[in-house]
Amino acid sequence: MTTYVAPTRDMLFAMNELAGLAAIAALPGNEEATPDLVEAILEEAAKFATEVLAPINAQGDRQGCTCKDGAVTTADGFQAAYGKFVESGWNAMPASPEFGGQGLPSLISTAVLEMWKASNMAFSLCQMLTLGAVAALENHGSDRDKQRYLPKMVSGEWTGTMNLTESQAGSDLSAVRTKAEPEGDHYRITGTKIFITWGEHDMAENIIHMVLARLPDAPEGTKGISLFVVPKFLVNADGSLGRRNDLVCASIEHKMGIHGSPTAVMAFGENEGAIGYLVGEANRGLACMFTMMNHARLNVGLEGVAISERAYQQALGFARERVQSRPIGATSGGPVAIIRHPDVRRMLMNMKARIEAMRALAYFTAAQMDTAHSHPDASERAKHQAMTDLLTPVVKGWCTENALDITSTGIQVHGGVGFIEETGACQHMRDARITTIYEGTTGIQANDLIGRKVARDQGAAVKLLLAEMNDTLAALEAAGDNELKVIAGSLLGGTLALEKSTDWLLATYDQDPASAAAGAVPYLKLFGTVTGGWLMARAALVAMKMLESPDADFYRAKKITARFYAEHVLPEAQVYREAIVSGAGSVLALDETMF
Amino acid sequence: MTTYVAPTRDMLFAMNELAGLAAIAALPGNEEATPDLVEAILEEAAKFATEVLAPINAQGDRQGCTCKDGAVTTADGFQAAYGKFVESGWNAMPASPEFGGQGLPSLISTAVLEMWKASNMAFSLCQMLTLGAVAALENHGSDRDKQRYLPKMVSGEWTGTMNLTESQAGSDLSAVRTKAEPEGDHYRITGTKIFITWGEHDMAENIIHMVLARLPDAPEGTKGISLFVVPKFLVNADGSLGRRNDLVCASIEHKMGIHGSPTAVMAFGENEGAIGYLVGEANRGLACMFTMMNHARLNVGLEGVAISERAYQQALGFARERVQSRPIGATSGGPVAIIRHPDVRRMLMNMKARIEAMRALAYFTAAQMDTAHSHPDASERAKHQAMTDLLTPVVKGWCTENALDITSTGIQVHGGVGFIEETGACQHMRDARITTIYEGTTGIQANDLIGRKVARDQGAAVKLLLAEMNDTLAALEAAGDNELKVIAGSLLGGTLALEKSTDWLLATYDQDPASAAAGAVPYLKLFGTVTGGWLMARAALVAMKMLESPDADFYRAKKITARFYAEHVLPEAQVYREAIVSGAGSVLALDETMF
Structure with a gap:
């Protein structure tokens, strides 16, 4: 049974570098x-959480x-x-x-x-x-x-x-x-x-x-x-x-x-x-309820981040301690800690990369909410409120759906003992399982996203976000770094998928709402995957400038993790695009009796 | 709590049309x-299972x-x-x-x-x-x-x-x-x-x-x-x-x-x-153990199929009974059974399509084993033994990894009551969780696949399988049916991804085994996804000819389900290809201390 150590270093990075804490503090x-x-x-809270x-x-x-x-x-x-x-x-x-x-x-x-x-x-x-x-x-x-x-x-x-x-x-x-x-x-x-x-x-x-x-x-x-x-x-x-x-x-x-x-x-x-x-x-009770539901939805999305982090820490601790088998390719020498086996690393990297992207997205959205609340300029408030509204179902839906996979991977890293309740890995997966359901299922979040948040304003908020992503793409290309080029290529594919899917949704929503709804959850996942990829790309840009800092290891890891995300996670965008743009027909074709 | 009704119609279809029962019976x-x-x-067994x-x-x-x-x-x-x-x-x-x-x-x-x-x-x-x-x-x-x-x-x-x-x-x-x-x-x-x-x-x-x-x-x-x-x-x-x-x-x-x-x-x-x-x-105990392990691995793969089917039946029963909300786009009228909501249909189709592909693959592999066992011609026996060996880790790994998602989706279809133990959906997910671990984890299966089954024979068995897939592609194109054309396009993308990834693996395995191993699980999933897609495509070809038969509904559903697979599942092949061919570096780059 491992304990929990709050990842304050990455939290502060997401707050300072991606969510813009300084700007928030200046409001x-x-x-x-x-x-x-x-x-x-953060230090006191971390102590309370651990102790x-x-x-x-x-x-x-x-x-x-x-x-x-x-x-x-x-x-x-x-x-x-x-x-x-x-x-x-x-x-x-x-x-x-x-x-x-x-x-x-x-x-x-x-x-x-x-x-x-x-x-x-x-x-x-x-x-x-x-x-x-x-x-x-x-x-x-x-x-x-x-x-x-x-x-x-x-x-x-x-x-x-x-x-x-x-x-x-x-x-x-x-x-x-x-x-x-x-x-x-x-x-x-x-x-x-x-x-x-x-x-x-x-x-x-x-x-x-x-x-x-x-x-x-x-x-x-x-x-x-x-x-x-x-x-x-x-x-x-x-x-x-x-x-x-x-x-x-x-x-x-x-x-x-x-x-x-x-x-x-x-x-x-x-x-x-x-x-x-x-x-x-x-x-007017429902309207009153919505006040708290938006907060609660962000918080449940944050649960997805949190329970994933817990599962990651538990799996990482095990992978460092558990000794089993020689390294791949070795024909002599003794067994090694399983973190040295490529597939275990792949699982840990997958957990780590998704968690960091999810955290970035959740914190970025919290900052939008803060700006919407406190900015002196009404048009800025409105703009950031629209961004908060847009991202809330994405944080809720995408971070929790990811948490199902990540907590399950946490068990997988353990092998057989992962399935034993005393190990503690099962609890995280069982706890996580409610997060895609309560405060509105992923399907409900996705319908909210495509209807109230995208179709209603004719994609205006999405397009603002896409414009920010394009700025990041330009910065990545201009950086003259091979790793950032790889990230840029993947992010470009992701933004194009998001753009194309959004256009399709806007063209479809009114005249064929059932087809739009058939792609709602893939659209939500696409949105989270690409926006997470964008924030990871921004993280890599920050990291590139800090590789000589005293904290260089953190930034090296951040840049590599962003590349992992670009190569292993962001390509999923194409699967979602395909499902949204081409897949509605086969979702809806079957007679109910034919299932 | 629903019961279980054996899907004998689909089982017989997979046995007769995809695995070639008649040819097996002639041995x-x-x-x-x-x-x-x-x-x-099958009828008697179905009765025993249900009763x-x-x-x-x-x-x-x-x-x-x-x-x-x-x-x-x-x-x-x-x-x-x-x-x-x-x-x-x-x-x-x-x-x-x-x-x-x-x-x-x-x-x-x-x-x-x-x-x-x-x-x-x-x-x-x-x-x-x-x-x-x-x-x-x-x-x-x-x-x-x-x-x-x-x-x-x-x-x-x-x-x-x-x-x-x-x-x-x-x-x-x-x-x-x-x-x-x-x-x-x-x-x-x-x-x-x-x-x-x-x-x-x-x-x-x-x-x-x-x-x-x-x-x-x-x-x-x-x-x-x-x-x-x-x-x-x-x-x-x-x-x-x-x-x-x-x-x-x-x-x-x-x-x-x-x-x-x-x-x-x-x-x-x-x-x-x-x-x-x-x-x-x-x-020589390990060699003796391997005799039973291969059987056991196929059987655990089959558990993935089985527990997924059980979860699907439970979710389908609920979706037909549970009445909630108006259909999407309706502004009047009462609430309907949730199977009429597009996102619920999407989840059910996803479960159904994967299950049918998994069943086809497991049964196809069993038929390979039968032919390897009983064919009078030694070279045929050897060929089918190689195919059995190749597909065994794929059945074990891919069907069980799918089962994790499918049983989780089974809970999701239920909404809140899915998380309540008495509903019964949780048990299937909890039961399924062991299947990717015992009899060799997915990572172990994947290493077996890339090493003993692909690299060792220089890809000979994979290439035989790819040749069969190309025959199916030609038949799909020749059929002159729009739905089959869609399926062909997706399958072509899948086979190319498998071919390219196999070539990369063969070129990499000896000189850089760690990089090959970093892509082993993605390769296993790619293999299952594409081979499942090939079998679904073959199923669609059979179905097309039976649309006027007395059992037309079954064949219509089969063809639509194959299209769903082509549009929603098979595109995942590109994500795996990317991870295999380009992603090893970022899996292996991080120092152990930097996780």
């Missing part, structure tokens, strides 16, 4: 984000949670770790200062969140859901509710949840049936929600549920859904806890992974009806 | 394999096996099912008639084995290991040992195991340390073996272990390993069971999947030494 309101502070935060969260990760998996009479008990060590987490201020760190957060740029909290997710993904979900609920309340809640709930949710003394899914309403929230009946200043909520992450547990004294439900006179479909805040314990005017609300955890799920995180079936209003308060306008 | 000794008999066997093995599959996963004081208890229902399996003669079916088997061609038993593996992979492993031990004894054992063990092993009254791995000797069997000291007509075996599938259990009265060990004077490395037969209970001259041998199951592993199959740590000779008998010549 109004971000004055505190000095390089020293950022390094200090507090990583050691209980396997225990959480093995022991899981138990539910008895509506009470959920978490695995040994989780309660104590959560106490330390709150006490150290980590829960509050990413939140805005008005209610106790530190108000630091998302780019910084993104690096910190990656550490929580890598060291203990199941644990990290509690904070993620809490911060999502905080965002919804902060943006849409009444002043009374903000004052009542936010300070303790931001601190982490109380946790938050998102209650969206019902058994008949999964990807399709228009089918939500939970009811809200008005009664004075509040509503009575009745209905059953499923898949509620950290819906019930023993780590905090109160749990604040954000619940989607329908008013009695609500129109059908998505335009008749409202958002409510429904606390486990009602909160008195003085902020003290009142009586228990009419909601209960009916059961928890037996899942493939993230065993440390309880996934609850929540029953609201089995007696007199749970008391809830409207958040935002009536029938 | 000497195969007279019994009439079309009627084959259909009857007896499939229903206990999930139970085996949930309950697993337990080990107490050296005794292993299997999950509820396994003992009874095994009794029926033996009683019905299914264990004996694939074995040669001399010791009670039916002596049918491998092609037929391959289809039957696919059913066992799909309906209950954990259960099926017991027979697989027994048949492997039977093959080793039959080919290399003394007459005394054959008479003593084989009849009851063939019937299944006794089961067999392969004891190869030790903790320091995984992929590298040269590191085996288990000792064998001569004593009269037998040897005393001492040592500890790990990862012994069905090494101990409660389903049979005796277990016959095939054990690799070293004689006292043995040379180091692989040339000093001998094979021994070591029964759990010694067998008296009259065939009755004697006293317990000095071997014990020390523990069983806690694995990610195949929980129904006990994986034992076996301790030999903790007291006076376990009594074993030499099989074959001293120090």
